[in-house]
Amino acid sequence: MTTRDTARQVPETSRDEWEDQYRSGRWDYLAEGPEQARYAALCDRIRSAGATSVLDVGCGTGVLRDCLGDGFTGRYVGVDWSQAALAARPPRPDETLICADAARLPVLGSFDAVVLSEVLYYLDEPLAVVRDLLGQVAPGGQLLVSLYQPPADRHPGWHALIRDLGRDVRALPGTTHEQVTGGGRRSWLLYALTREAVR
Ligand SMILES: C[S@@+](CC[C@H](N)C(=O)[O-])C[C@H]1O[C@@H](n2cnc3c(N)ncnc32)[C@H](O)[C@@H]1O
Structure with a gap:
């Protein structure tokens, strides 16, 4: 497993840099256009x-x-280590937002769906976080992981990292995956891991 090595192929983004990026609007585009396809795929799964x-x-x-949307009336817990991200919109009355490092997450309970949406490649030990989070998946539930599939000729470091992560995640038992395309150009792999993947 070479995730740790490949993780070094992308510049590390510190917690402070995430704060600055959210404050500057760097990530506003996530709520727009082609990205909607992968959010829709995640919501469909959920x-x-x-x-x-x-x-x-x-x-x-x-x-x-x-x-x-408002049709989801269950329990939603969002975790991010950026205060700026968590404060970007007024909190919904039905959600719990926690500022914490994904690599040092306390046990928050048992969830039908645990989601890592475009997060894995920013973590120092991505597979360790996957294994930890599988411990918070309820029986019959799943861990959903979305990974961008960049064109091979762009961002070669990212491409290698995402390819390797995809291979490692896919190798875990109980894993299925589907390709999601948005706007005809951007595509993501969406993995669904059952609790068995951790055993
Ligand atoms: C590309 S954004 C994706 C945001 C969201 N999941 C989505 O799909 O809209 C990556 C997010 O991961 C968060 N992040 C990166 N490393 C983290 C860590 N170690 N602990 C918690 N959050 C982290 C960043 O602050 C950022 O909000």
Whole structure:
């Protein structure tokens, strides 16, 4: 498993840099256009599984929660280590937002769906976080991981990292995946891992 090595292929983004990026609007685009396709795919998975509890790790400004809409009346817990991201919009009355490092997450309970949406490649030990989070998946639930699939000729470091992560995640038992395309140009791989992947 070379995730740790490949993780070094992308510049490390410190917690302070995330704060600055959210304050400058760097990530506002996530709520727009082609990205909607992957949020929709995640929401479809959550709804079709009948999930009534969602843990969204690296939730950013809560775009996934907003995409779930008012029809989702279950428990939503969003975790991000950026205060600026968590404060970007007024909190919904039905959500719990926690400022914490995904790598040092306390046990927050048992969730029907745990989500890592465009987060894994920013973590120093991504597979360790995957394994930890599988411990917070309820019986019959799933861990949903979304990974961008950049064109091979762009961002080669990112490409290698995302390819390797995808291979490692896919190798875990109980994992299925689907390709999601948005706007005809951007695509993501969406992995669904069952609790068995941790054993
Ligand atoms: C590209 S954004 C994705 C945001 C959100 N999941 C989405 O899909 O809209 C990556 C997020 O991961 C968060 N993040 C990165 N490293 C983290 C860590 N170690 N602990 C918690 N959050 C982290 C960042 O603050 C940022 O909000």
